[in-house]
């Protein structure tokens with residue numbers, strides 16, 4: 001990528017200033033226009049300059065964090081919730097040593113596997129927008145043997161919540177009690193409800209892939225790490 005080039009993860013200069021807590025939209029743009037901001041020791045007056053990996057940014061002579069956004073992959077353990085508050089279960093956010101992050105979508109307390117955690121709201125929004133139809137893959141263990149007709153029923157769209165027809169999904173049988181389900185929605189308890197509708201029940205659920213990003217098999221439950229540049233590309 002050349003200087004000034006944009007991707008989902010390259011941010012405008014004024015946004016980097018805002019994320020550093022320097023001020024609101026207007027204050028940050030004014031600072032830049034009034035020549036108070038340097039990029040790599042040169043005054044930069046373009047508020048929309050796309051900050052590059054090795055850029056050093058100074059505001060009024062003070063170096064700020066040029067990469068304040070973080071993107072984490074976690075192997076979510078059982079017994080944790082993805083939101084902030086619940087009296088019964090602790091939050092996965094307690095497992096990381098930051099207080100400005102949230103989960104991209106939610107997994108049930110008893111679901112394990114791939115969870116993306118970030119402090120980048122626009123990134124999170126983009127991945128969750130229903131019209132973007134981002135696929136998620138789950139490994140499912142069932143209580144009863146999986147009926148082979150389910151492949152077709154899932155393809156047609158399973159009815160849940162009395163009258164909601166889920167969008168077409170892909171069920172790939174591994175053996176009698178295990179399959180992979182690929183869905184592009186994120187309704188509350190969706191996979192569990194889909195199996196209930198088909199007279200079966202989920203015994204355990206693990207998310208193994210989000211869009212083109214797979215869970216790192218080396219991450220033990222509860223472990224997390226930053227996404228690599230290559231992995232971030234897989235979320236574009």
Ligand code: URA
Pocket residue numbers: 106107108109111188189190191192193205
């Ligand atoms: N579907 C569910 O039922 N639970 C999850 O955690 C994710 C998808």
